[in-house]
Amino acid sequence: xxxxxxxPPRTLASRLAAAGCxxxxxxxxxxxxxxxxxVPATIDNDGVQRITIxxxxxxxxxxxxxxxxxxxxxxxxxxxEGIVPHRFVLDGPDGKPVADIELATTPKTVQIDLPPGxxxxxCPNRLLMFKSHRERGMSGTLEIRNE
Ligand SMILES: [Cu+2]
Numbered sequence: 001x002x003x004x005x006x007x008p009p010r011t012l013a014s015r016l017a018a019a020g021c022x023x024x025x026x027x028x029x030x031x032x033x034x035x036x037x038x039v040p041a042t043i044d045n046d047g048v049q050r051i052t053i054x055x056x057x058x059x060x061x062x063x064x065x066x067x068x069x070x071x072x073x074x075x076x077x078x079x080x081e082g083i084v085p086h087r088f089v090l091d092g093p094d095g096k097p098v099a100d101i102e103l104a105t106t107p108k109t110v111q112i113d114l115p116p117g118x119x120x121x122x123c124p125n126r127l128l129m130f131k132s133h134r135e136r137g138m139s140g141t142l143e144i145r146n147e
Contacts, residue, residue: 038064038143041073049073053140055088055103055123056080058133063140068147073112075142079103086133090121090142116144 039062041049049071054061056079067073077088085102092098092114099110103123122139126132 038062038066038141040066041068043068043071047071050076052076052078052107053088053121054078054080055086055138057082057084057086058123058136058138060088060121060123060138060140065140065142067112067142067144069114069116069144070146073114073144075099075110075112076107077101077103077110078107079105081105085125086123086138087125088121089124090119092119093117112142114142114144116146118143 039051041051043049049067050073051062051065051067053065053075055077065075075088075090079086088099088101088103088110089097090099090110090112098112098114098119099121101108101110119142120139121142122134124132124134
């Protein structure tokens with residue numbers, strides 16, 4: 001006859017392990033000033049990661065973003081006050097744009113689904129022979145990490 005086991009069933013153990021993973025990834029948020037620190041996307045109750053990116057002359061804020069692989073990611077992009085037109089262009093793994101958005105003061109949402117990696121974003125706009133906005137500092141990086 002088999003004795004009654006006091007240990008919890010395997011499913012509970014794996015559920016606890018998963019909860020540990022979630023706690024770890026929440027703790028992973030950097031707590032230093034945002035200056036040259038990457039800013040993690042917020043994970044909302046609906047399981048969607050969201051982050052707002054503001055573009056202006058000539059910056060993106062934040063310009064370094066962290067997100068987790070395998071979880072929906074929404075980038076909410078909008079323009080700071082100003083009359084200079086800007087775009088948000090995000091390059092995919094092969095260097096081709098996976099997003100190319102005209103910025104407006106009304107926020108626009110871009111859904112991103114990319115494997116782990118570092119993805120540059122920038123504004124390629126330029127006026128006549130002047131430097132492009134990218135060359136003037138309007139660029140950043142999205143890093144997608146495994147948990
Ligand atoms: Cu621009």
